[in-house]
Amino acid sequence: MLTMKDIKKIYRTDSIETHALRDFNLHVNEGDFVAVTGPSGSGKTTFLNIAGLLETFEEGRFELDGVDISHQNDAARSRLRNQKIGFVFQSFNLIPDLNLFDNVDVPLRYRGFSRQERKKRIEHNLEMVGLGNRMKHLPAQLSGGQQQRVAIARALAGEPRFLLADEPTGNLDSSMAQSVMALLKDINANGTTIIMVTHDAGLATQANRNIHVSDGKVSEKAMSLSPEAAQFKPSQHKRVVGLSE
Amino acid sequence: MTDSKSPSFFAENWEIGPIFRALLRNKVGAMLIALQIAFTMTIVVNAIYIIVERSDKMQRPSGIDEANSFYISSVGFSHDFNSLVTTQEDLNLIRSLDGVIDAVQINAVPLSGSGWSMSLQTQPGTEFDGTGTAVYMIDEHGLNSLDVALVAGENFSPTDIQTRQSSQTHWPDKVIITLAMANRLFPDEGLAALGKTVYINDIEPMIITGIVDQLQAPWVGWDNVENVMLTPEIRDAKSSRYFVRTKPGQRDRVMNEVESQLAKSNSGRILRDMRSVEGTRLRAYRDNSAMISILVTVMTILVIVTGLGIVGLASFSVNQRKKQIGTRRALGASQLSIVRYFMLENFLISSAGVVIGAALTIVLNIVLVDAFSLDPIAWYYIPLGMVALWLVGQLAVFGPARKAANIAPALATRSV
Numbered sequence: 114m115l116t117m118k119d120i121k122k123i124y125r126t127d128s129i130e131t132h133a134l135r136d137f138n139l140h141v142n143e144g145d146f147v148a149v150t151g152p153s154g155s156g157k158t159t160f161l162n163i164a165g166l167l168e169t170f171e172e173g174r175f176e177l178d179g180v181d182i183s184h185q186n187d188a189a190r191s192r193l194r195n196q197k198i199g200f201v202f203q204s205f206n207l208i209p210d211l212n213l214f215d216n217v218d219v220p221l222r223y224r225g226f227s228r229q230e231r232k233k234r235i236e237h238n239l240e241m242v243g244l245g246n247r248m249k250h251l252p253a254q255l256s257g258g259q260q261q262r263v264a265i266a267r268a269l270a271g272e273p274r275f276l277l278a279d280e281p282t283g284n285l286d287s288s289m290a291q292s293v294m295a296l297l298k299d300i301n302a303n304g305t306t307i308i309m310v311t312h313d314a315g316l317a318t319q320a321n322r323n324i325h326v327s328d329g330k331v332s333e334k335a336m337s338l339s340p341e342a343a344q345f346k347p348s349q350h351k352r353v354v355g356l357s358e
Numbered sequence: 359m360t361d362s363k364s365p366s367f368f369a370e371n372w373e374i375g376p377i378f379r380a381l382l383r384n385k386v387g388a389m390l391i392a393l394q395i396a397f398t399m400t401i402v403v404n405a406i407y408i409i410v411e412r413s414d415k416m417q418r419p420s421g422i423d424e425a426n427s428f429y430i431s432s433v434g435f436s437h438d439f440n441s442l443v444t445t446q447e448d449l450n451l452i453r454s455l456d457g458v459i460d461a462v463q464i465n466a467v468p469l470s471g472s473g474w475s476m477s478l479q480t481q482p483g484t485e486f487d488g489t490g491t492a493v494y495m496i497d498e499h500g501l502n503s504l505d506v507a508l509v510a511g512e513n514f515s516p517t518d519i520q521t522r523q524s525s526q527t528h529w530p531d532k533v534i535i536t537l538a539m540a541n542r543l544f545p546d547e548g549l550a551a552l553g554k555t556v557y558i559n560d561i562e563p564m565i566i567t568g569i570v571d572q573l574q575a576p577w578v579g580w581d582n583v584e585n586v587m588l589t590p591e592i593r594d595a596k597s598s599r600y601f602v603r604t605k606p607g608q609r610d611r612v613m614n615e616v617e618s619q620l621a622k623s624n625s626g627r628i629l630r631d632m633r634s635v636e637g638t639r640l641r642a643y644r645d646n647s648a649m650i651s652i653l654v655t656v657m658t659i660l661v662i663v664t665g666l667g668i669v670g671l672a673s674f675s676v677n678q679r680k681k682q683i684g685t686r687r688a689l690g691a692s693q694l695s696i697v698r699y700f701m702l703e704n705f706l707i708s709s710a711g712v713v714i715g716a717a718l719t720i721v722l723n724i725v726l727v728d729a730f731s732l733d734p735i736a737w738y739y740i741p742l743g744m745v746a747l748w749l750v751g752q753l754a755v756f757g758p759a760r761k762a763a764n765i766a767p768a769l770a771t772r773s774v
Contacts, residue, residue: 195690
């Protein structure tokens with residue numbers, strides 16, 4: 114599903130070379146909910162950027178859903194991102210001048226869906242995250258948790274195979290964080306593979322797989338699923354609609 | 359679903375609606391640029407219209423062989439100066455020089471800005487209005503010297519030529535007029551004016567013995583600049599002007615030769631104001647040329663300032679929206695999509711600008727027509743101006759749009 118083999122990523126300035134990832138190896142199966150933890154500067158975000166086709170890498174092999182990414186040009190990578198990957202960012206990254214409907218519409222337009230198809234998907238996904246009645250609101254009129262749910266709706270509207278989440282609860286209080294986490298687990302239960310970068314060890318334990326990145330390398334933790342996480346086996350659940358904070 | 363299709367080329371996905379709604383939420387910057395475009399269009403379109411109008415005027419043919427013609431004045435001062443004898447000797451001398459096609463004594467020169475005017479009417483009597491006309495007094499060499507062609511009738515014969523004294527008020531009984539003058543005197547009759555009688559000084563009859571195709575009056579700013587009459591007269595005056603036509607390419611040499619030979623031939627006069635007709639044309643249209651230069655300069659500066667304004671706003675907008683652009687890229691926008699986004703945004707702003715500009719252009723034109731008696735602007739200047747300003751906008755925004763397209767999608771995950 115997602116395979117990284119000996120990935121090497123180096124950031125260069127005039128005088129400094131920083132090895133962000135070195136011999137990075139990972140295989141993620143369909144339906145996994147992978148939590149990625151590690152200290153600041155360990156390479157978590159670099160990994161997420163490469164996994165999300167936001168950045169290229171120097172060496173190694175990366176296959177996403179059977180496609181060898183190594184030699185894809187920018188346009189092809191953009192298309193793959195749009196079709197196969199949904200992003201959830203720490204600071205939500207909603208476009209402040211667009212209402213919720215238009216925000217969720219952004220990736221769907223790049224996808225080339227018809228107007229009717231886009232409308233159906235936007236309404237469905239905003240309903241799913243409990244914001245179906247606020248489609249004409251601007252992001253600034255929502256709480257942080259609500260904004261993150263809009264971001265999740267936007268990420269899911271294109272029905273991606275992967276959902277990549279970068280500290281999705283980092284800007285939320287614990288109550289909202291749990292609400293968003295519950296939504297993510299529900300999405301995973303519905304079959305979407307999730308890779309989530311987080312600093313929060315508590316949240317990480319709710320994933321069904323936990324990897325630790327340190328000094329640009331993976332060290333996978335033992336599968337010690339918490340009872341709570343164990344409840345969310347992907348094959349056993351359908352998507353739940355309308356979570357509240 | 360249209361997954362298999364390239365998403366970039368479907369108009370319905372070009373984000374016109376979201377861009378428009380976003381612009382409505384951030385009106386000030388966009389409105390300022392739209393107004394700048396509107397004012398620029400207003401001034402540029404009217405300026406271009408004035409330039410074209412002036413250029414058309416400047417391009418009008420005078421009817422004479424400008425490239426190979428010049429004139430020179432002779433002013434007698436000695437007490438025994440005989441005007442008529444000197445004039446005839448001078449003309450004989452000039453006509454005999456190598457390179458001269460013909461020469462004539464003339465009272466005024468087309469394009470020169472000073473000359474004689476009279477009024478012709480088709481019926482005798484003070485109760486009838488006349489038609490204003492410039493007057494050129496020439497002998498039988500006149501038409502050949504000026505290089506004007508008869509389209510009807512005949513040239514003056516030597517016996518037609520009368521001597522005109524300075525204080526004389528009566529006129530010869532023959533006249534050659536331009537076709538334009540014939541059409542004014544006898545609308546819809548044109549060449550049929552040949553042989554008809556017109557009246558000068560209200561009651562003096564003149565028979566139209568010839569019609570020439572084209573000849574301008576000395577005053578280029580006169581609305582009826584092609585109203586011209588030619589009379590068969592040679593002036594008996596101490597001041598005399600000779601108009602000379604040379605063979606192609608020999609004008610400058612002949613000018614020096616004429617000046618030198620005339621100076622030698624008679625020491626009782628001075629020679630002055632020798633000018634080529636080309637030089638006279640430049641002087642005649644000097645104000646128009648200056649106005650065109652000023653308008654072109656103003657237009658260029660305005661367009662550059664407007665273009666820079668658009669570049670500035672777009673660059674500012676790109677810098678402010680780096681994170682947003684990175685997010686769009688992360689969500690699947692290609693570089694082309696980002697370029698298209700900014701160009702569409704500019705197109706919408708420019709559209710508002712050119713629509714306002716079209717209205718202001720018409721208003722300014724009405725004011726100009728009223729103040730300076732111009733013709734109203736031709737309708738097609740408006741759409742041409744709109745397209746030009748749209749293009750300026752698109753060209754100006756292309757650089758910042760490309761810069762935006764180069765923003766890395768990874769910026770979406772950075773804390774900037």
